[in-house]
Amino acid sequence: MRLRNKSLGIAALALATSLIGLNASAAETCATGPVTVGFISKLDTDPYFEVSKQGAEEAQAEIGGKVLQQSPGQQTAEAQIAFINSFVSQKVDVIAISSNDLNALAPALKRAAHQGIKVVTYDSDVVAPARGVFFNQAKSDSVAEMLLQSMGDLTDHEGEFAVLQGTPTNANQNSWVDFMKAQLKDNPKFSKMKLVQVVYGQGSEQIAQQQILALTQNYPNLKGISVPDGIGMPAAARALEQAGLLGKIKLTGLAPASLLKKYIQGGAVQDVWWNVKDLGYLTYYGAQAYAQCKITGKTGETFKAGRLGDYTIGEAGEVVLGPAQIVTSANLDVFKF
Amino acid sequence: MIERFGTWEGFLGLVAIGFVAYSVAVVPEFATDFNISQAIAGMSERGLIVLPMVLLIIAREIDLSVASTLALASVVFGVAVQAGLPIGAAVAAAVATGAVAGAFNGVLVTVLGLPSLVVTLGTMAMFRGIGYVILGPRSVNVFPDSFTDFGIDNVGSAPIPWTFVPFLVLLPLFVIVLGHTALGRRIYVIGGNPEAARYSGVRVDRIRFGLFVVSGIVAAIAGIVYAARLANSRADNALGMELDIIIIALLGGVSVFGGRGKLIGVFFAMIIIAVLRNVLGLYQISGDAQGTSTGLLLIAALLLNSTVQRIYAKYRIVPKRIQSAGPRSGGQAVTSNEAPNTRM
Numbered sequence: 001m002r003l004r005n006k007s008l009g010i011a012a013l014a015l016a017t018s019l020i021g022l023n024a025s026a027a028e029t030c031a032t033g034p035v036t037v038g039f040i041s042k043l044d045t046d047p048y049f050e051v052s053k054q055g056a057e058e059a060q061a062e063i064g065g066k067v068l069q070q071s072p073g074q075q076t077a078e079a080q081i082a083f084i085n086s087f088v089s090q091k092v093d094v095i096a097i098s099s100n101d102l103n104a105l106a107p108a109l110k111r112a113a114h115q116g117i118k119v120v121t122y123d124s125d126v127v128a129p130a131r132g133v134f135f136n137q138a139k140s141d142s143v144a145e146m147l148l149q150s151m152g153d154l155t156d157h158e159g160e161f162a163v164l165q166g167t168p169t170n171a172n173q174n175s176w177v178d179f180m181k182a183q184l185k186d187n188p189k190f191s192k193m194k195l196v197q198v199v200y201g202q203g204s205e206q207i208a209q210q211q212i213l214a215l216t217q218n219y220p221n222l223k224g225i226s227v228p229d230g231i232g233m234p235a236a237a238r239a240l241e242q243a244g245l246l247g248k249i250k251l252t253g254l255a256p257a258s259l260l261k262k263y264i265q266g267g268a269v270q271d272v273w274w275n276v277k278d279l280g281y282l283t284y285y286g287a288q289a290y291a292q293c294k295i296t297g298k299t300g301e302t303f304k305a306g307r308l309g310d311y312t313i314g315e316a317g318e319v320v321l322g323p324a325q326i327v328t329s330a331n332l333d334v335f336k337f
Numbered sequence: 338m339i340e341r342f343g344t345w346e347g348f349l350g351l352v353a354i355g356f357v358a359y360s361v362a363v364v365p366e367f368a369t370d371f372n373i374s375q376a377i378a379g380m381s382e383r384g385l386i387v388l389p390m391v392l393l394i395i396a397r398e399i400d401l402s403v404a405s406t407l408a409l410a411s412v413v414f415g416v417a418v419q420a421g422l423p424i425g426a427a428v429a430a431a432v433a434t435g436a437v438a439g440a441f442n443g444v445l446v447t448v449l450g451l452p453s454l455v456v457t458l459g460t461m462a463m464f465r466g467i468g469y470v471i472l473g474p475r476s477v478n479v480f481p482d483s484f485t486d487f488g489i490d491n492v493g494s495a496p497i498p499w500t501f502v503p504f505l506v507l508l509p510l511f512v513i514v515l516g517h518t519a520l521g522r523r524i525y526v527i528g529g530n531p532e533a534a535r536y537s538g539v540r541v542d543r544i545r546f547g548l549f550v551v552s553g554i555v556a557a558i559a560g561i562v563y564a565a566r567l568a569n570s571r572a573d574n575a576l577g578m579e580l581d582i583i584i585i586a587l588l589g590g591v592s593v594f595g596g597r598g599k600l601i602g603v604f605f606a607m608i609i610i611a612v613l614r615n616v617l618g619l620y621q622i623s624g625d626a627q628g629t630s631t632g633l634l635l636i637a638a639l640l641l642n643s644t645v646q647r648i649y650a651k652y653r654i655v656p657k658r659i660q661s662a663g664p665r666s667g668g669q670a671v672t673s674n675e676a677p678n679t680r681m
Contacts, residue, residue: 044624073624076576077567082379086618089372103478104569107489115371168474169573 029116030293034065035093037287039280040083042098042124043203044071047256048230048276049098051337052123055280062306065288068092075167075203077104084108088115094287096135098123102171106130118291122283124172125318132290132297133317135283137274138324140172143228144179146272147252148190150326151224154250154270158192159223162215164236164253166203166229176228176254196222205235212239216249227253228272234259237269257327257335264332271327276337279321282308286319345590345642346602353605356612364616374496376615380607381566382407382559382575384504387582387589388511389552391603393453394586395515395528396548397595398446401457403556404578405464406438408571410560412468415477415570424484432557438464439553443546453549461579468572476571480564488565500562507555512600520544528595584631585610588638610634 039056041049049071056067070086072079077100085108087095095117099105102125109119109130122135151161163180165173177198184190196219201208208231216222225240227233233255240246247268254272263269285305286295295301297317305311311319327335360367367373386403393400410431417427438460445456487499497505515521526534527541535541564570589606591598610631617627 044626068621070618070621071623073626073628074577076573077569078575079624081567082375082614082618083623085372085375085379086615086621089366089369089375089619090621091366101476101569101571103476104567104571106478107485107566107568111489167573169476169571174474 031093031288031291033292034060034063034288035291036066036068037094037096037284037291038087038090038092039067039069039122039283040080040087040095040097041069041071042080042100043075043231044073046071046203046230047259048123051256051276052280052283055277055282056284057280058277059281059284059306063285063288065284067284072100075100075170077101077169080105081108084112088112088117092117094118094120094291096120096122096283096287097126097131099126099171100124100167101126101169103127118287120283120287120290122279124170126171128316131317133286133295133313133319135279135286135319135321137276137279137321139320140175141179143254143272143324144176145183145187146324146326147176147226147228147254148180148183148187148193150252150270150272151226151250152190152193153326154252154268155193155223157190160194160196160219160221161224161226162196162219162222163198164201164208164211164215164225164227164229164232165198166201166232168200170229173228180226201227201229201232201235203231205231208232208235209239212236213243216240216243216245222249224250224252227251227255229253230255233271237263256337257332258337260327261332264327265329267329272324273327273335274321274324275335278308281306282311282319282321286311345645346599346605348641348645349588349590349602349605349609353608353612356609360612360616364619366619367616370491370496372615372619374491374498376611377496377501378498378566379614380611381498381500381504382563383578383582383585384501384607385507385555385559385562386552386578387585387603387607388504388507388600389548389555390582391586391589391591391598391600392511392515392524393548393552394583394591394593395595395598396524396545397528397531398453398545398548399457399583400439400442400453400549400552400556401579402438402442402460402464403552403559403582404575405461405468406435406553406556407560407563407578408574408576409438409464409468410435410557411564411570411574412472412477412572414561414564416471418480418484418570419477424481428561431561432554435553435555435557435560436550437553438556439550440546442553443549446549447542447546465572472570472572474572476569478569480568484565485568488562488568500566503558503562508600508604515600524548525596528592528597530596581610581631584635588635590642 053069060067070083072083080100084095095112099121105126109126113119119131120133121131125134163177165177184193184195199211201211215225225236227236233253237251237260240249240251250268252270257271257273260269260271264271282305286303289295289303295303295313299313299315301313302310313319390400413434414427414431417430442457442460445451446453491498523539523544526539527544531541563574585606586603589603613630614627617630
């Protein structure tokens with residue numbers, strides 16, 4: 001290192017350390033009107049969160065405040081932490097996050113709360129102490145049962161099936177699959193169905209397609225594949241179609257019904273779904289109520305969510321949008337998202 | 338004046354300072370304690386790992402397995418803590434894991450003579466795979482308070498997070514070794530011309546092996562830092578981080594062909610990338626768009642680097658150049674005399 005570079009380095013360091021601004025910590029306060037809500041999604045290529053954002057914007061048009069949304073390019077906790085910090089710096093009032101990791105976001109979210117920012121989760125939760133309220137699209141056990149019910153409908157309730165989920169760390173997908181396993185063991189309705197393997201698409205359409213083709217080769221008697229992953233499911237449908245196996249192997253899972261329209265119409269594919277737009281709508285209303293201290297996250301508290309009506313906070317600060325539904329060619333028209 | 342800033346490192350320094358000054362002046366909320374400290378915290382592991390990576394690339398090697406070693410070490414650390422070992426012992430276990438991983442790479446490269454690009458491409462998958470074997474998709478996330486405090490707190494009232502301190506400790510060490518010792522000179526010589534180095538008595542393989550071990554150890558330290566920062570040990574920690582690190586090294590002016598590069602340039606590159614990411618985030622530019630910007634920055638830098646050098650070469654008086662390079666940085670003097678434009 002030459003002298004001139006040394007002096008440059010010292011200058012840079014001096015500049016960096018002179019950037020000590022004022023401490024931005026605010027006291028715990030209740031907003032008196034609508035505030036800014038910063039949404040952090042799981043992944044920027046996932047259309048799910050664009051649809052939920054439309055719902056948030058609809059709610060914002062009704063009651064005011066501001067919607068921001070940022071999305072990481074990688075489906076990891078670390079990528080989301082950068083956006084949590086960024087929203088703290090931007091001084092949003094509420095952070096609403098769909099978490100990529102149950103535990104790893106907790107320190108960053110607690111730090112955000114320490115800076116006076118309210119934290120809620122939607123779609124995918126973090127550990128309870130790290131957030132105030134969780135806006136859940138549907139109870140995990142009911143989603144899991146719907147997924148099995150749908151698979152049963154397609155395969156006459158017997159034979160081998162596999163599961164393709166997104167990443168191994170995805171908290172809500174893990175809980176759905178766990179509930180499915182428990183149901184397979186305990187519920188006589190599903191006693192003849194056998195889950196042979198759980199594989200992971202890693203948030204990539206390409207990997208999902210490869211995994212689907214590998215499954216069809218490894219299990220010649222495979223009757224169906226359940227894909228509780230919004231990116232994996234359309235990819236799975238295309239892979240089966242291209243391999244000429246659609247219909248021989250039935251497909252169900254969780255994904256925007258609009259992306260699967262033509263497959264569902266064919267009858268070999270079903271989908272378990274809810275109104276995604278409503279989830280964003282509910283989350284925005286709930287986040288505003290939380291910022292204004294109308295709710296604090298305690299069981300039994302209620303708030304009004306515009307056209308969706310009244311909601312009550314359940315166990316552990318959880319608010320459930322409503323029961324999920326099985327999408328078939330018969331009711332496809334209801335799911336306009 | 339031209340002479341003064343007529344190096345890539347000097348140019349990067351100006352860009353870094355200008356960029357920071359611009360952000361302070363123009364970007365709202367940039368110059369707050371919280372924002373600065375979090376921007377720095379995000380570089381904690383990358384800063385650490387890039388140090389040995391620079392030495393490796395200068396010696397014409399590369400270690401693609403660093404992020405996987407980080408993940409494996411964090412898993413070993415987490416499992417050790419879960420088993421009730423004291424933090425000190427868990428740290429030792431993690432660091433030992435990193436050393437073994439580095440030695441494994443080193444043996445394959447030096448004893449079996451395989452190219453490090455291929456070897457570490459393989460171990461990149463393998464080390465993370467071992468992490469999955471040990472912990473599966475689960476994670477360890479219960480740590481003693483003292484450890485999580487290290488991951489969250491700043492040093493006193495300064496906006497410097499504790500997680501950045503290991504980098505600040507190791508940086509001068511690496512700067513001294515690379516710039517001011519015989520070992521550093523040999524690393525440059527190996528990268529400049531491995532055959533010549535061998536014939537002049539440099540123990541090329543021993544140095545290469547050592548560099549891989551150091552790389553593994555530092556990646557393991559980064560694994561502990563990462564586990565503290567995210568309060569999480571998991572096999573998928575730091576997925577894809579190796580590319581970030583290589584981008585920082587190359588942007589910092591380390592030649593992909595070996596033999597050239599300085600840590601001061603890499604330090605400025607770190608500042609530029611950290612500030613760029615932070616500012617894009619503050620302007621609510623998300624995800625892949627951020628990755629694209631870093632990629633574009635690297636390509637622009639590669640083009641600029643060769644152009645800048647060509648322009649400055651015109652104005653530079655050759656004898657003075659050699660004089661200013663000094664007898665110590667032998668490898669550099671040789672390469673810059675040869676043909677400044679052929680390397681990057």
